[in-house]
Amino acid sequence: MRKNIEAIYPLSPMQQGMLFHTLLAPESEVYFEQFHCTLSGTLSIDRFEEAWQKVTDRHPALRTAFVWENLKEPLQVVGRRVKIRIERHDWRAKGEEAAEEDFQRFLAEDRKKGFTLNKAPLMRLTLFQLGERRYRFLWSYHHLLLDGWCLSLILKEVLAFYMAAVQEKPIDLPPPRPYQDYIAWLKKQDLGAAEAFWRKHLRGFAAPTPLGIDRTAEGIETRNLDSHEREHALSETTTARVDAFCRAQRITTNNLIRGLWALLLARYAGEDDVLFGATVSGRPAELPGVESIVGLFINTLPVRVRIAWEASFGSFLTRLQGEELEARHFEYSPLVEIQGWSEVPRGTPLFESLLVFENYPLDAGLLDLGEEIGISDLHFVERTNLPLTLFVVPGKRLTFRALYHTARFEAEAIERMLGHLEMLLERALANPETPLARLSPLTEGERHLLLEVWNDTAVPDFMPGTIHGTFERQAAATPERVAARSAKGSITFGALDRQANRIAHALRRRGVAPEVPVALLAGRSIETLAAILGILKAGGAYLPLDPGYPKERLAFMLRDSGARFVVTTRAAWEPFEDFQSEIEPLFLDEAEELLLQEPETPLDLPISPHHPAYIVYTSGSTGRPKGVIGLHAGAVNRFEWMWRTYPFAEGEVGCQKT
Known part of the structure; x- marks a missing residue:
């Protein structure tokens, strides 16, 4: 056994990540890759198989297996000799439709079969003869072995060896560098400098950017990694405009699409600071002969984009390209380490979308064999562990290909997303001086739907009032009816109104006036309900503070809101006694x-429906929490819609989610 071992060495960080996800969900088919194409002509299958054997003999990565059990770290083991064979199927008797159905079934079964990762080769070759001079060829392999750059490299060598054998001509290809040399180069890189860069770059980012087009939470099955694809090709005219735009702006197409993807994510998430993943080639220019090495070089890195909406699209791209060039010095950084250097908690993904720019498009023209063998219908099938991956494929028609988890996304949502991306592109190409705020991804039909159809909510004879005014009218009409119940008892509308009035007078004496923020730090109770109404009756805007939140978050909200008054209990306020000189408390329990x-x-106060009623803070998932002010008019308008849409009958009880 040991005699057949050529080398043993560690995995690259990217390989470690892929191995982890493969072992975590072996049934998911993640990182199982399939390439298939149609071959036409007179094919010598034996010589074709011999050509694959020779290429496998040349490249250690194709003879590699992976071991991890009872080891401190996983290792890759290169065999000296690994036998390659092509599995052959004669389907000449099948009709075209039956052959296609059976082929798709074979692809699915092949994926389910997977690979035994500790046994080389981690690839399979299958040939289906469909006619006397027509074949379907399938190459399945694990992504641990190689990346997209290697596909044309390997296929060119296979066909070169094949043609040399058919034509009985000698062939002498220069020996390639082994993948082990890249692993040795990686070990010499400065992780200290990388850590300093990524900590600074990701400072303040604490949660992945929400994608905004997911299914509802009830429909999400996070362990289900079943994937589908949607493809969206631009016209040749638009593609030519993209090329001209990039030349004029002195940017790359990759940079342009990165900027557009960032803008689309920002629109979907409602954020001006977004984060997504992007793949980089990872082939270091300072490693001689790196372009001929077969192996996994690509790396996935986070891309953070802060969006100043007043900036022009052209200046935005220039800044983005500068940031991309700065990050390029640290392309070797392991993603698992970057995650640890960020403020995103372990166990939470750093990002949920990935942008892949395929600067190695596999074109049948690159594999031209003249009149001997024709190659057509090239297809590539893959799976990733991320919910959404956008592939950008250059060519005569720039193509967007979305790979998405069906448990997270509807097909229609992905179709709209690809259309929105093209709409953003079209508007950006029209004028690079356009401010980002004016670049909308919506079609004219969608804008009409949002602004005219869905916004046609006018209600005849409805004049919004205040929240407490609405309550007071109900209390006057039904003073003896029960307004609220809790575990400790119940209270009528009239009693609740009177209790709220007393609190309002007490707050007014302390200096609360219209538009003054008043914090409310208390659990859920009838007393808390009275306090909310009391704050509103005194003209204040109540700031809800959950006692279960961390003290640091509550302290930030108190200071950021400028609250000078708080309604609370002695026990809830105890951790904040150092605020005593800044904020005056009213203890409900005392x-x-x-x-x-x-x-x-x-109280007789001139409180307008357009006065602030409350202040709520965002989760702060992408940085500091932000306070959002809600007006009386907005809340009452929401109540009016709810009562009109879901009318209550007398005696009914409603369950309100808060």
Whole structure:
């Protein structure tokens, strides 16, 4: 056994990640790659098989297996001799339609079969004879072995050996460098400098950018990695405009699509700071002969894009290209380490979408064999562990290919997304000076639907009021009916209104006035409900603070909102006693006698429907939480719609999600 071992060495960081995900979900078919094409002409299958054997003998990566059990770290083991054979199927008797159905079935079964990763070769060759001079060829392999750059390299060598054998001519290809040399180069790179760069680059980013077009949460099955593809090809005219635009702006097509993808994610997520993944070739120019090495060089890195909406599209791309050039010095950085250097918690993905620019398009023209053998219908099938991957394929028609997990996305949502990407592109090409804020991905039909059809919500004779005013009218009409229940009891509309009025008077005496923020730090109870109404009756904008939140987050919200008053309990406020000089508390659990001395009648204050009613903070998933002000008019308008759309009958109880 040991006599057949040529070399043993560690995995690259990318290989380690792929191995981890393959072992984590072996049934998912992740990183199982399939290339198939049609061959036409007189094919010597034996010589074709011999050509594959010779190429396998040349490149150690094709003779590699992986071991990990009972080891400190996984290793790759290169065999001296690995036998290659082509599995042959004679389908000449099948009709074209039956042959296609059976081939698709074979592809699926082949994927399910997978590979035994500790046994080389981690690839299979299958040939289906469809006619006297027509074949379908399938090459299946694990992504651990090689990346897309290697496809044309290997296929060219196979066909060169084949043609030399057929024509009985000698062939002498220069020996390639082994993949092991790249692993040795990786070990010499400065991870300290990479860490400093990525920590600075990702500072303040704490959660992956939401994609915004997912299925509803109830429909998501995160362990289901079944994937589908959608393809969207631009016209030759648009592709020519893209090329001209990039030349004029002195940018790459890759840079242009990165910018457009960032803008689309920002629109979908409602963020101005987004993060996605992007693949880089990973082949270091300082490693001589690197272009001829077969192996896995690509790396996946995070791309953070901050969007200043007032900037022009042209200046945005220039800045983006500069940031891309800076990051290029650290392309060797392991993604698992970058994740650790970021503020995104372990176990949470750094990003959920990946942009892949295929600068190695596999074209049948690159594999031209003259009149001997024709090659056509080239197809590539792959799976990744990320929910959404966008491949950008150059050519006469620039093509977007979306690979997506069906558990996360509807096919229609992906179709719209690809259309939105083209719409952004068309508008950006028209004028690079266009401000980013004016680049909309929506079609004219979608804009009409949003602005005219869905926005036609006018209600005759409806005038929005205040939240507490709406409550007061109900309390006056049904004072003895139960307004709220809790585990400790219930309260009528009239009693709740009177209790809220007392709190409003107490707050007013402390200086609360219209538009003044008042924090509310308390659990869910009838007293809390009265406090909310009391704050609104005093003219304040209530700031809900959940006692279960971390102290640091609550302290930030108190300072950021500028609140000078808080309604709370003694126990809830205890961790914040150092705020005592800045914020005046009203303790609900100690103010019963004080409140009984306050009037039960409402305050006479000129509170407008357009005054602030509340302040809520975003999750802060992409940085600091942001306070958002809600107006009385907006809330009452929402109530009016809800009551009109889902009318209550007398005595019904509604469950309101909050």
